[in-house]
Amino acid sequence: MALSSEKLAELDGFLLELNRAAAGAILPLFRADHGLVDKSGAKGFDPVTEADRGAERAIRQLIAEHYPEHGVIGEEYGEDRPDAEFVWVLDPVDGTRAFISGLPLWCVLIGLRHEGRPVLGSIAQPYLGEIYIGHAGGSRLVSAAGEQPLKVRACPKLTDAIIATTDPEGCFSGAELGAWTQVRAAARLARLGCDAYAYAMVAAGTMDMVIEAGLKAWDIDAAIPVIEGAGGVVTDWRGDPVGPNGGQIAIAGDRACLEEALVALKRSAL
Structure with a gap:
């Protein structure tokens, strides 16, 4: 209903x-x-x-x-x-x-x-x-x-993006870390250690993408309506909708920017 x-x-x-x-x-x-x-x-x-x-x-x-x-x-x-x-x-x-x-x-x-x-x-x-x-x-x-x-900002190119993750070495496996490193190399700027506050900044239009792995449902469920309501997108590393148990997550204000990042992320998607 x-x-x-x-x-x-x-x-x-x-x-x-x-x-x-x-x-x-x-x-x-x-x-x-x-x-x-x-x-x-x-x-x-x-x-x-x-x-x-x-x-x-x-x-x-x-x-x-x-x-x-x-x-x-x-x-x-x-x-x-x-x-x-x-x-x-x-x-x-x-x-x-x-x-x-x-x-x-x-x-x-x-x-x-x-x-x-x-x-x-x-x-x-x-x-x-x-x-x-x-x-x-x-x-x-x-x-x-x-x-x-709240409204996400337009950022169709990864080379113009401000991206974030919490702790690359602590949160990513070897293959995941490689994917993050590739995305980071293409992006304009990366910020670390912001946790879920980075999600809010994507919704507010001051950041463009957050990439995380190993998330639980309580780490991501709250953010999905906030990001989507502001015009953004939340997917797993395959580009599919997030499942009920969290996992590998990509949050972006601009879907075109996300698609560029997914080229690297899909290689390490679970």
């Missing part, structure tokens, strides 16, 4: 409420005692803080109170009714490494699936007071200055 404009507007308003609750849980812990724990065990480093856990608890509580029939998929507390008609997909602090470093590049990612498809999402940076929201009706930035529409 199609999602009505009235229902979408209702859920859009609720999404703002969820973002306010998440910000309330996170901001007192930013650049403060955040209760860092390494959840990776003996190998690697996988940080989580009380900000991650507290924000997801706050979001889940509001969903349970207002929409108890909705499902939830969250990074910190797992799945609850993942096959429901409506499912919220949560990454309470995307960019925990930036968070514990005191860098305001972490984001709150909240997405909503309807019948398995992402239809509404937000990328929020509470410290900067920014919420980037998107759906089929368009995307917008909500901030203290009010609301303004």
Whole structure:
């Protein structure tokens, strides 16, 4: 069943409420005692803080109170009714490494699936007071200055593009790193370590492409409606629609630019 404009507007308003609750849980812990724990065990480093856990608890509580029939998929507390008609997909602090470093590049990612498809999402940076929201009706930035529409910029040539990824050596396999290196060599400028904030910048028209691999659903679901609502495109490295479990992802403001990048990315597509 199609999602009505009235229902979408209702859920859009609720999404703002969820973002306010998440910000309330996170901001007192930013650049403060955040209760860092390494959840990776003996190998690697996988940080989580009380900000991650507290924000997801706050979001889940509001969903349970207002929409108890909705499902939830969250990074910190797992799945609850993942096959429901409506499912919220949560990454309470995307960019925990930036968070514990005191860098305001972490984001709150909240997405909503309807019948398995992402239809509404937000990328929020509470410290900067920014919420980037998107759906089929368009995307917008909500901030203290009010609301303004979001629109990707035209950039048909990869040689003119500003691109981003989080950590090439840490996130890409050997073949994936080779693909990234080829795309990076063609692009005008590359930025690293921006996490999901780079997604928002593509929607805002200040960056042109983000290339990532190994993403989970909660890393990307929220961004898809924001990017598409601003006129951009999100695919896997084959150029196909993103699946329900994330994976290798390419985000672009201009499809022509993405097609140039896919020449390299397809060689390492899973």
